[in-house]
Amino acid sequence: MLDKKVALITGSTSGIGLATAHVLAKHGVNLVIHGLLSDQEGQALAIEFEQTYKVNTHFSNANLKEPTEISSLVTDAVNVFGGIDILINNAGIQHTERTETFPTEKWNDILAINLSAAFHLIQQTLPHMTQNRWGRIINIASVHGLVASKNKSAYCAAKHGIIGLTKVVALENAENGITANSICPGWVDTPLINKQIEDIANQQGLPFEEARYALVTEKQPLPEMAIPQQIGEFIRFLCSDAAKAITGSSLPMDGAWTAQ
Numbered sequence: 056m057l058d059k060k061v062a063l064i065t066g067s068t069s070g071i072g073l074a075t076a077h078v079l080a081k082h083g084v085n086l087v088i089h090g091l092l093s094d095q096e097g098q099a100l101a102i103e104f105e106q107t108y109k110v111n112t113h114f115s116n117a118n119l120k121e122p123t124e125i126s127s128l129v130t131d132a133v134n135v136f137g138g139i140d141i142l143i144n145n146a147g148i149q150h151t152e153r154t155e156t157f158p159t160e161k162w163n164d165i166l167a168i169n170l171s172a173a174f175h176l177i178q179q180t181l182p183h184m185t186q187n188r189w190g191r192i193i194n195i196a197s198v199h200g201l202v203a204s205k206n207k208s209a210y211c212a213a214k215h216g217i218i219g220l221t222k223v224v225a226l227e228n229a230e231n232g233i234t235a236n237s238i239c240p241g242w243v244d245t246p247l248i249n250k251q252i253e254d255i256a257n258q259q260g261l262p263f264e265e266a267r268y269a270l271v272t273e274k275q276p277l278p279e280m281a282i283p284q285q286i287g288e289f290i291r292f293l294c295s296d297a298a299k300a301i302t303g304s305s306l307p308m309d310g311a312w313t314a315q
C-alpha cells in the first residue's frame with residue numbers, strides 16, 4: 056500500500072534518515088532525499104536509489120536553518136511529485152555543554168533545525184495531505200523529548216517541543232486521515248553521537264569502543280545501540296494502514312531507558 060507514495064525525509068543523507076530511505080524505497084516509495092551534501096554527491100545518492108529500487112527521487116540540500124530554503128524544498132518536491140504523502144522530520148544536530156556557558160548560536164541552531172524546521176515543513180505539507188485525505192507525519196524526537204540529561208538544554212527543549220507540536224498536529228488532523236507521531240529513540244548507532252563518545256574517551260582515558268559502551272550503559276538498560284534500520288522499519292509500520300489509529304503518540308524505542 057506504500058507503493059508510489061511520496062516521502063520527504065529530512066536528513067536522509069546519513070544515519071536514521073538514510074536507513075529509513077532504504078526501507079521505504081524497498082517498499083516502492085518515491086523519495087525526496089535531503090541533507091547537507093554537495094549537489095554532486097546528493098545527485099549520485101539519488102541515482103543510486105533509483106537504480107537499486109526502481110523508485111523516483113529528488114535531491115535537496117536545503118539548509119533547514121533558513122525558512123526560505125525550507126519553502127523551496129517543499130515547492131520543488133511538489134513540482135516534481137505533485138504532492139507529499141509522508142513527511143519524516145528527522146534532521147537534527149547536537150551540542151552538549153552546561154546551560155550557563157551554552158553558546159547562544161548553538162541554542163538558535165538546534166531550535167531552528169530540530170524544532171522550527173519541523174513546524175515549517177508540517178505547515179507547508181499539510182495542505183497536500185488534507186487534499187488527499189491521507190498523510191503520515193513522523194517526527195524523530197528522542198528519549199530527550201521525555202526525560203532530560205545534563206548538558207543538553209537546547210536538545211531537550213527542542214525534543215520536548217517537537218512532542219508537543221506532534222500532539223497538536225495529531226488533534227487538528229485526526230478527521231482528515233492524517234496521523235502524526237513522535238518516535239523517541241535511545242542510543243542509535245550514527246555519526247551524531249561520535250562527539251559524545253570522543254568526549255568520554257578523552258575525559259576517562261578510554262579506548263573508543265569502551266567509551267561507547269560506557270555512554271550507552273550509563274542510562275540505557277539494553278546495553279547496545281539500536282541500528283538505524285530498526286527505526287526505519289518502525290517508521291514503515293507507522294506508515295501502514297495497520298497503524299492508522301496510532302496518532303498523537305510519543306513512542307519510545309529506547310532499550311527501557313524511560314521505563315525507570
Ligand SMILES: NC(=O)c1ccc[n+]([C@@H]2O[C@H](COP(=O)([O-])OP(=O)(O)OC[C@H]3O[C@@H](n4cnc5c(N)ncnc54)[C@H](O)[C@@H]3O)[C@@H](O)[C@H]2O)c1
Nearest residue numbers: 066068069070071090091118119146147197242243245247
Ligand atoms: N543517534 C542517536 O542516538 C539518536 C537518538 C535519538 C534521536 N536521534 C535523532 O535522530 C535524528 C537523526 O539523527 P542521526 O543520529 O541519524 O544523525 P546524523 O548526524 O547521522 O544525520 C543528521 C542529518 O541531518 C542533516 N542536517 C544536519 N544539519 C542540517 C541543516 N542545517 N540543514 C539540513 N540538514 C541538516 C545532515 O545532513 C544529516 O543528513 C535527529 O533528529 C536526532 O536528534 C538520534
